[in-house]
Amino acid sequence: MDKGLHLYNTLTRTKELFEPLQPPNVGMYVCGPTVYSDVHLGNCRTFISFDLIFRYLKYSGYKVRYVRNITDAGHLEGDRDEGDDKFAKRAKLEQLEPMEIVQKYTLGFHDVLRMFNTLPPSIEPTATGHIIEQIEMIKIIMDNGYAYEANGTVYFDVEKYSASYNYTILTNRNLDDMLANTRELGGQDEKRGRLDFALWIKAKPETIMRWPSPWGVGFPGWHIECSAMSAKYLGDEFDIHGGGMDLAATHHTNEIAQSEACSHKQPAKYWMHTNMLTVNGARMSKSAGNGFLPAELFTGDHPLLDRGFSPMTVKFFMLQAHYRSTLDFSNEALDASEKGFRRLMNAVNLLDKLVPAAESDFEIAPIAANCIKAMNDDFNSPVVIAELFEATRIINTVYDGKGKISAAELGKLKKLVSDFVFDIFGLKDEDASNTELNDVLEMVIDIRKAAKENKDYATSDKIRLGLQSMGIQLKDSKEGTTWNKV
Structure with missing residues (x-):
């Protein structure tokens, strides 16, 4: 081409x-x-x-x-x-x-x-x-x-x-x-x-x-x-x-x-x-009773929905299919998109916590080039998302201490995320705007930290498991404790 x-x-x-x-x-x-x-x-x-x-x-x-x-x-x-x-x-x-x-x-x-x-x-x-x-x-x-x-x-x-x-x-x-x-x-x-x-x-x-x-x-x-x-x-x-x-x-x-x-x-x-939307393989339409209004999708107030899904989850779900392809809605597909979107946002939130090294195990330019190539091919957003998940893997690897990234490559990685996740796809971290949730979790993390320092491991584990049951996972590292939704 x-x-x-x-x-x-x-x-x-x-x-x-x-x-x-x-x-x-x-x-x-x-x-x-x-x-x-x-x-x-x-x-x-x-x-x-x-x-x-x-x-x-x-x-x-x-x-x-x-x-x-x-x-x-x-x-x-x-x-x-x-x-x-x-x-x-x-x-x-x-x-x-x-x-x-x-x-x-x-x-x-x-x-x-x-x-x-x-x-x-x-x-x-x-x-x-x-x-x-x-x-x-x-x-x-x-x-x-x-x-x-x-x-x-x-x-x-x-x-x-x-x-x-x-x-x-x-x-x-x-x-x-x-x-x-x-x-x-x-x-x-x-x-x-x-x-x-x-x-x-x-x-x-x-x-x-x-x-x-x-x-x-x-x-x-x-x-x-x-x-x-x-x-x-x-x-x-x-x-x-x-x-x-x-x-x-x-x-x-x-x-x-x-x-x-x-x-x-x-x-x-x-x-x-x-292209058109389908629901569980059938064409979406009001007369068939399987048409969703956006508000119904967000709240889950529809007989075909198990629960509600956030606007960014729905948008991410749509971007995972090419605009000319049929897009099929199902609870399972939306669940998978929600997990994928959270995985991407969790990695994005770790970017500022990465510490650059003198050398790098990763090159970001090929990923960025593949993203441009995909968008130049009739706006192929699904391929771009696959490349962004490769960037997600790199972020998690470096954060876990299993790989190194130089300052130059880290700068390229941040630009890649800024360009494609935010500027081109128009996604946003919905949890980041929830300041009340962030403040409460930071307070809970501080309480757990104090419990661990006092060797009160029962309280520490109770907090970790309790948050996990609510879909919030804590991750400890030498830089401190971070959280993400799972």
């Missing part, structure tokens, strides 16, 4: 050398949440994955403009412009104004991502804040002959577009098969073609979220917002467009069509999609 960052492009279905349109600047657009309910775990995996990508691009020296939208208007229950307005439906259910629903779930979304220690995007535009831009884009698409108005609703003409462009370029589906598998138009249907989708939707009398337009009062279709906002903040052509793989077949396919029909340019150079 050539040197440099390679990423898998869903558009070409190949792994390609990443070449930004305007290096060193990178434009990245990721489809954000629809804020009418709590963010689900599948969303979280997507945003954690693109946070990793954002962090690594910045680490690699790129200046990144990361745009992640908030869908807060006009999203119907069906991808093909059918069903009820989800915001109005939720507002009626909770007896709130639609924008109260937006505010409530936007804040909840941000709270969850803060718990996962993700960086905020450069820009987080909302659909309701860009109605004018969406209307202007629809006008251009109509002027270019790829959309038509019918009774106050504007539809995109897929078959006319397909005569000039490849509508299925992202999924490689057969257009004739898609037409054959789409329902016949009813006599009252306003659409000219079976695959046509709405750019602007006429408001019903009961519709609450509505805006004036050249075609009457209505609201934008779901797909047009991303085309309009990505063009405004990243231009007609930009580098990376991302989201969950469930968006590729309809939402992202229609985004490409809208953007090309407007500017005659393919909007994104690289398309990236995260």
Whole structure:
């Protein structure tokens, strides 16, 4: 493989050398949440994955403009412009104004991502804040002959577009098969073609979220917002467009069509999609009863969970799988990730206690190089984690007095941990922020130390075994006593 960052492009279905349109600047657009309910775990995996990508691009020296939208208007229950307005439906259910629903779930979304220690995007535009831009884009698409108005609703003409462009370029589906598998138009249907989708939707009398337009009062279709906002903040052509793989077949396919029909340019150079979540081998979904909200996973308040798991444990679990691979949740897998994460954090906390020697039994540069190589190979976080566990082995070996490390190599080791554990992966030691727990344990360790000095070994052992039963292990060495969770 050539040197440099390679990423898998869903558009070409190949792994390609990443070449930004305007290096060193990178434009990245990721489809954000629809804020009418709590963010689900599948969303979280997507945003954690693109946070990793954002962090690594910045680490690699790129200046990144990361745009992640908030869908807060006009999203119907069906991808093909059918069903009820989800915001109005939720507002009626909770007896709130639609924008109260937006505010409530936007804040909840941000709270969850803060718990996962993700960086905020450069820009987080909302659909309701860009109605004018969406209307202007629809006008251009109509002027270019790829959309038509019918009774106050504007539809995109897929078959006319397909005569000039490849509508299925992202999924490689057969257009004739898609037409054959789409329902016949009813006599009252306003659409000219079976695959046509709405750019602007006429408001019903009961519709609450509505805006004036050249075609009457209505609201934008779901797909047009991303085309309009990505063009405004990243231009007609930009580098990376991302989201969950469930968006590729309809939402992202229609985004490409809208953007090309407007500017005659393919909007994104690289398309990236995260894979789905499964639970004990079955696809995760609310209807199947096996979908977790983040809060349920943290508290363990779900029939399929034996107990709760911390945000960093869940994040570490997600990073142990490549973003394009299926990720299967189970109690056993989460238990294993928790142990692995604690092992890593315990070693990290020993770094400042290592005493450098004149010579070194270890070289850190090959480990760091392997980490860079893995990240350059389509952000292969599982391989990086394997290398970090090799660093963990070195830390424990030196701390136990079974190996030596020089000051120069120790400096490299600390930089490796700082770069990959904290800066790129965005992990943090949750126990380190628990000052009350730290203070109590330090006091208990001092009591045990005094007991040992007074030859009160019964008390010393009672403290050690008692802490061990609570999942806290003490480790004695000539430098003193340390503790870690097991």
